[in-house]
Amino acid sequence: MKRRLTMLALLLATTISTTGAAPSCQFDVVAAGSGEIGQWIDRDNWLAVDNQRVSLQAADVFMPARRVRPAAGGEALRAAPRPLDIDRLETTDPFDGRKRDLGFLLDSRLEADGVLVLHNGKILSERYRNGLSAGEPRLLLQTTRPLLALLGAMSVAQGKLTGDKAVTRFVPALNSQSGLRKLSVQRLLQGQERHAWAPQELAQWRQAGGWTSSQRATGIRSWLSQPGRWDKPLVEQEVPPFAGSPDDDLLAWLLAESNAIPLARLFCEQLLIRSRHEHPVFWLTDSQGIELADGLGLSLRDFGRLGQLLLDARVSRSRSRIPAWFVETLTASSGIRSQEVPGLQKGSEQRYGFMHLGGKPNRVAIIGPHGTSLYVDFDRRLVIAVYATYPIMGAPALLATLEQFWKVVDQAASQTRQR
Numbered sequence: 001m002k003r004r005l006t007m008l009a010l011l012l013a014t015t016i017s018t019t020g021a022a023p024s025c026q027f028d029v030v031a032a033g034s035g036e037i038g039q040w041i042d043r044d045n046w047l048a049v050d051n052q053r054v055s056l057q058a059a060d061v062f063m064p065a066r067r068v069r070p071a072a073g074g075e076a077l078r079a080a081p082r083p084l085d086i087d088r089l090e091t092t093d094p095f096d097g098r099k100r101d102l103g104f105l106l107d108s109r110l111e112a113d114g115v116l117v118l119h120n121g122k123i124l125s126e127r128y129r130n131g132l133s134a135g136e137p138r139l140l141l142q143t144t145r146p147l148l149a150l151l152g153a154m155s156v157a158q159g160k161l162t163g164d165k166a167v168t169r170f171v172p173a174l175n176s177q178s179g180l181r182k183l184s185v186q187r188l189l190q191g192q193e194r195h196a197w198a199p200q201e202l203a204q205w206r207q208a209g210g211w212t213s214s215q216r217a218t219g220i221r222s223w224l225s226q227p228g229r230w231d232k233p234l235v236e237q238e239v240p241p242f243a244g245s246p247d248d249d250l251l252a253w254l255l256a257e258s259n260a261i262p263l264a265r266l267f268c269e270q271l272l273i274r275s276r277h278e279h280p281v282f283w284l285t286d287s288q289g290i291e292l293a294d295g296l297g298l299s300l301r302d303f304g305r306l307g308q309l310l311l312d313a314r315v316s317r318s319r320s321r322i323p324a325w326f327v328e329t330l331t332a333s334s335g336i337r338s339q340e341v342p343g344l345q346k347g348s349e350q351r352y353g354f355m356h357l358g359g360k361p362n363r364v365a366i367i368g369p370h371g372t373s374l375y376v377d378f379d380r381r382l383v384i385a386v387y388a389t390y391p392i393m394g395a396p397a398l399l400a401t402l403e404q405f406w407k408v409v410d411q412a413a414s415q416t417r418q419r
């Protein structure tokens with residue numbers, strides 16, 4: 001009888017321990033798939049913007065990845081009491097100045113595949129097009145870069161990195177790179193300058209990461225650490241910084257090395273678990289299993305949750321790992337001589353890969369090359385996540401359309417709250 005009671009007690013304790021356990025950051029390794037989707041999309045053209053509506057949701061067909069599932073029993077985002085039909089909102093088309101409904105702008109101008117609007121952490125509006133579904137992770141590509149800068153700021157705040165120290169101090173494998181000895185951690189995080197890479201070098205970098213060829217590569221870190229690789233000048237980065245570069249993978253290496261854990265796990269422990277992600281998340285790797293700077297894939301809802309996490313950090317500073325100085329840096333008013341960004345309001349400027357938006361205060365955004373974006377209005381407690389495939393990288397018309405879209409939804413959300 002005593003033995004049965006003992007076994008029952010052990011079973012009960014195990015059950016309680018399992019159900020009360022913290023969410024896991026153990027990623028499964030996923031091998032690359034066939035490298036083909038249908039007859040026309042393969043490893044050589046899957047990143048062409050014409051193919052991205054299909055390929056970004058199936059990135060692990062082309063490259064190896066690490067994947068993590070959400071914790072069992074996680075809570076889905078809730079709907080707001082008064083949903084907002086954004087398609088019917090009237091606006092002015094930035095292309096021709098004519099009155100249109102917002103649905104037309106999203107479909108015909110921005111070419112949005114998914115839109116999520118959160119107000120006070122609840123879903124005010126959500127729409128999907130062109131095969132994208134709510135629970136499907138999609139590759140962020142260069143939109144990941146600001147999130148790496150955020151992880152870097154958190155690493156500085158936690159004593160893992162020191163802003164004024166050279167990058168080589170934290171990545172011993174690069175000690176012989178004389179071109180990096182004067183590059184500080186802070187300078188790399190800010191991302192306002194990048195090394196002057198020749199087109200041929202950029203092509204080799206993509207191949208080393210496994211992005212563009214079926215040929216087995218030696219891996220991204222082997223390429224980054226080649227003798228003389230960084231013996232080139234730093235040049236001012238275009239605004240917004242749309243194009244990816246080896247500097248981004250240098251930052252990814254710095255984060256992993258300084259925290260002594262893989263990049264995907266660092267992201268999971270510092271941000272993903274705290275955002276209570278709802279769907280599977282993946283991170284693409286090179287042939288050696290090293291996470292790539294542009295390799296993060298999230299569902300639209302989980303992308304929006306990161307914006308909510310940033311918003312909440314300003315309100316609940318004592319409970320957030322995101323340092324207060326970082327949020328204040330993003331939202332602080334621009335100087336009188338701030339550089340103009342065509343398509344965005346005057347006073348907009350890049351900060352740590354994020355875009356501080358001019359005009360109405362306390363607004364920031366992550367803006368990707370083809371319209372994928374994450375907008376945060378700290379005053380209105382509004383988050384807008386967009387997945388888009390606008391055909392021209394960084395065009396002023398793209399930025400103007402995003403700006404107009406944010407403005408209209410911002411105003412409508414405010415009116416909904418006042419009813």
